[in-house]
Amino acid sequence: EYVDAIIDMADSLDMYIALLPSWGDKVFKNSWGTGPEIFTPDNARAYGQWIGNRYKEHDNIIWIIGGDRNPRAGSTDITVWNQMAEGIAAAAGGYGNTLMGFHPQPNRPGGSSTWFHNEPWLDFNMHQTGHCANQGTYKFILHDYDLNPTKPVLDGEPLYEDHPNCFNAKELGYSIPDDIRRIMYWNVFAGAFGQTYGCHDVWQMHTLDGEGINGPLRPWQQALELPMANQVKHLKHLMLSRPFLTRVPDQTMVLDVQEEDDDFIIATRDSEGTYAFIYFPKGKTCRLDLSPLKGNTLNSWWYDPRTGNAFTGPTIAKTDQVTVVPPTSGKGQDWVLVLDDASMGFQEPGKMP
Incomplete structure (x- = not known):
């Protein structure tokens, strides 16, 4: 009944719920989780039908199968998750009445696509690119973007704000806004249909009198005002200020040979x-x-990803080679160059239609 109330409250606020039918430790605990391990190929579909029937009238639910676990080789895990998802879809009246993804652990090069890409219940692929700052997440997004049949892809768990880098704060410190912003723009420009944001203090609802998991830095209430908690919206506003559904990644626009480091420039454009x-x-x-x-x-x-502000640059003649110099440079000085066909009359980037 508590879950029912939360879903209804979210609906009243025009919010969607990413609902996990089960956390992964109810299939297997591995090195973390408390279990009990209760799901099998024989009972997973029945449970999926039960929970699917309970919430089939709610149109603000995005179903997330998997619960932060990768299926084990030589096990029945894939069958368990397939059966659970099929049960939910059947109870809801078919695949057209559900929106489903699968939350894996970090996996390369594919995320959920590794096991479920061709399953009819899977509407979009998810990655967990994880909590290290020094990796080219765009490569993993692009891998799934290029698969056939075509399905949308999303980074469901990127580097969180205030998170120990690679779970090693002593040697690597904590995540900073520069790194989180870079990963977000990389992912979306590489073809992701959106981007998630997480905060290490908030997911565990940390308080000063709590024990804390993996070294949270501050109470969750204070963390609500961290820089990236307020800067994520600038990415959304930028993307929606231009035609969104015709957008494609296009790295051919970047002519310079690049190293795969945190200075990697990435391009996206309208297919038209x-x-x-x-x-x-x-x-x-x-x-x-x-x-x-x-x-x-x-x-x-x-366009300034830190503030959401934009200022006009020069009018440019279309050419197959132009050298571009951003307004400032250095760590934390990230920019988006927006180029518009002058005849389209687009408004200022980041301004919602």
Whole structure:
């Protein structure tokens, strides 16, 4: 009844719930979790039907199968999760009445696609790129984006704010906004249909009189006002200020040979060529190919991912090679170059229609 009340409250606030039918330790505990291990191929479908029937009238639920576990080789885990998902879909009246993903642990190169990409219940793929700052998460998103049949992909658990880097705060410190922002823009520009945000203090609802898991830094109430908790919206506003559903990744626009480090510049554009976004994590000078864009005259803008503000740049003639110098450079000086076909009359980037 408590879960019912939370789902109803979220609905009253026009919010969606990502609902996990079970945490992964109810299938197997491995090295963490308390269990009990109760689900088998014989009972998982019945449970899925029960919980699916309970919430089939709610249209604000996104079903997340898996519960932070990767299926073990040589086990029945894949069958258990398939049966649970099929039970939910059957109770809801079919696949068209559910929206489902699978929350894995870190896995390379594919996330949920490794085990479930061709399953009819899986509507979108999820990754957990994990809690290390020094990795090219865009590669994992692009891997799933390129799969056939085509399914949307999302990073369901990226580096959290206030999280010990690689769970090793003593040697590597904690995550900082620069790293979290970079991962977010990398993922979405590589083809993800959105991005999740998490905070190490908030997920565990840490308080000063609590024991804390993996070294939280502050009470959860204070963490609600951390920098990235307020900066995530700038990515959303940018993406929705231009045609969203026709957007594709296009790394061919970046001409310079790049190392796979935290200065990696990444590009995305409209499939019709009406606009492009190029993300510069550290404001590095770069050569770009603008020929995939439609108009011969391009309006340029610089969008600040830290503030959501934008200012106009020069009008640029379309060419197959132009050198671009961002307004500032260095760690924490990330920018998005926005290029628009001048004939489209797009509004300022980040301004919602």
